[in-house]
Amino acid sequence: MDRRQKKTREAIFTAFTTLLSEKNYNQISVQDIIDTADIGRTTFYTHFETKDFLLKDLCEELFGHIIETAMGLPHGHYHCTCASADDSVFLHLLRHLQENDRNILELLSSQNNEIFLRYFKSNLKRLIITQYADKGLLKSSSLPEDYLVNHITSSFVETVDWWLSHNMKESPETITEYYLEAIKYLVN
Amino acid sequence: MDRRQKKTREAIFTAFTTLLSEKNYNQISVQDIIDTADIGRTTFYTHFETKDFLLKDLCEELFGHIIETAMGLPHGHYHCTCASADDSVFLHLLRHLQENDRNILELLSSQNNEIFLRYFKSNLKRLIITQYADKGLLKSSSLPEDYLVNHITSSFVETVDWWLSHNMKESPETITEYYLEAIKYLVN
DNA sequence: ATAGATACAGAACAATGTGTTTAATATATT
DNA sequence: AATATATTAAACACATTGTTCTGTATCTAT
Numbered sequence: 001m002d003r004r005q006k007k008t009r010e011a012i013f014t015a016f017t018t019l020l021s022e023k024n025y026n027q028i029s030v031q032d033i034i035d036t037a038d039i040g041r042t043t044f045y046t047h048f049e050t051k052d053f054l055l056k057d058l059c060e061e062l063f064g065h066i067i068e069t070a071m072g073l074p075h076g077h078y079h080c081t082c083a084s085a086d087d088s089v090f091l092h093l094l095r096h097l098q099e100n101d102r103n104i105l106e107l108l109s110s111q112n113n114e115i116f117l118r119y120f121k122s123n124l125k126r127l128i129i130t131q132y133a134d135k136g137l138l139k140s141s142s143l144p145e146d147y148l149v150n151h152i153t154s155s156f157v158e159t160v161d162w163w164l165s166h167n168m169k170e171s172p173e174t175i176t177e178y179y180l181e182a183i184k185y186l187v188n
Numbered sequence: 189m190d191r192r193q194k195k196t197r198e199a200i201f202t203a204f205t206t207l208l209s210e211k212n213y214n215q216i217s218v219q220d221i222i223d224t225a226d227i228g229r230t231t232f233y234t235h236f237e238t239k240d241f242l243l244k245d246l247c248e249e250l251f252g253h254i255i256e257t258a259m260g261l262p263h264g265h266y267h268c269t270c271a272s273a274d275d276s277v278f279l280h281l282l283r284h285l286q287e288n289d290r291n292i293l294e295l296l297s298s299q300n301n302e303i304f305l306r307y308f309k310s311n312l313k314r315l316i317i318t319q320y321a322d323k324g325l326l327k328s329s330s331l332p333e334d335y336l337v338n339h340i341t342s343s344f345v346e347t348v349d350w351w352l353s354h355n356m357k358e359s360p361e362t363i364t365e366y367y368l369e370a371i372k373y374l375v376n
Numbered sequence: 377a378t379a380g381a382t383a384c385a386g387a388a389c390a391a392t393g394t395g396t397t398t399a400a401t402a403t404a405t406t
Numbered sequence: 407a408a409t410a411t412a413t414t415a416a417a418c419a420c421a422t423t424g425t426t427c428t429g430t431a432t433c434t435a436t
């Protein structure tokens with residue numbers, strides 16, 4: 001990829017991330033992004049069709065990485081100091097979040113957290129299906145499997161949200177305990 | 189309240205609700221609302237400072253009613269064909285939703301569902317604190333009470349969301365069973 | 377190193393939306 | 407009927423949007 005493209009793309013992402021930690025997504029104009037990134041108007045629109053597409057691309061970079069890591073797949077070009085492989089996937093994720101790689105924490109705890117928690121959830125659901133549902137690790141119960149998957153996924157996301165709203169006072173280990181306690185009768 | 193005010197306020201709410209079931213909140217302009225409600229520009233701004241305030245007022249009307257009902261308080265001027273008082277609060281809520289009073293279902297299952305589910309959650313949390321936490325009905329466990337309240341609240345909202353995404357194929361009774369099964373070890 | 381391709385900047389644009397002001401009209405309330 | 411108040415229509419300055427144009431800077435390949 002052209003050096004210039006990489007630079008502007010990065011400038012746009014940085015500006016966008018900065019703005020997102022400052023104000024509401026809806027209140028961020030393309031003009032704001034252009035001014036903050038200090039690029040030409042035309043340039044923005046050659047890179048991104050709309051603000052929504054920019055958001056989508058940002059989320060894919062953010063959560064693609066964190067989920068890919070948790071999947072145990074190669075990490076690409078990112079550095080990762082995560083825990084050993086035998087930890088719970090959930091503990092793994094929390095530790096990864098705590099590292100605040102790519103400022104994901106700032107976004108997850110900003111006033112725009114809902115947007116990012118939604119993306120987090122949809123990616124996490126895929127992970128849970130792969131790591132739990134497809135391996136038969138969900139307790140057979142009277143509950144439909146997709147209800148169960150949704151419940152377990154949502155509960156983790158809500159746990160993360162709760163943790164963030166408490167300024168992450170608790171350790172990832174404690175949070176994992178809370179979460180597993182809340183769903184322990186549903187997962188083997 | 190002046191008859192004229194009531195009429196325009198209602199016209200604005202109706203227009204807004206219609207638009208919300210059609211397109212994204214962010215893509216609805218004040219101009220759209222004005223055109224749909226067929227009112228003067230000035231009139232809108234005398235009633236609502238911004239689109240956000242309109243949304244807030246709408247949500248308060250919607251969820252104020254449904255939660256008030258579930259609280260067992262007088263229903264005000266609304267008609268309600270809800271089940272008997274000894275039903276679970278949750279069954280009560282689901283039945284109330286099923287009646288689709290004030291088109292709340294349309295909004296909860298529209299592309300703007302997140303907005304309304306958020307309001308639903310914040311109101312439901314108050315209800316759960318009043319009906320469960322304050323009455324000592326939550327199982328004493330290793331979990332902090334606010335974590336537990338949040339988990340139970342979120343799980344119900346997620347259950348409703350799941351139900352809606354399934355076009356409410358299941359009965360309120362079945363959904364209540366699912367939900368209670370998912371949290372049964374946490375509530376007495 | 378040069379040539380051709382590509383990305384960027386800057387300016388201008390029509391179109392749309394915003395929030396406010398003005399003065400006139402219509403409708404309630406008493 | 408008289409007064410108060412809600413609504414209207416028009417105009418406004420301003421911001422944002424998405425596109426088009428031309429010229430310039432920077433890359434890539436040979």
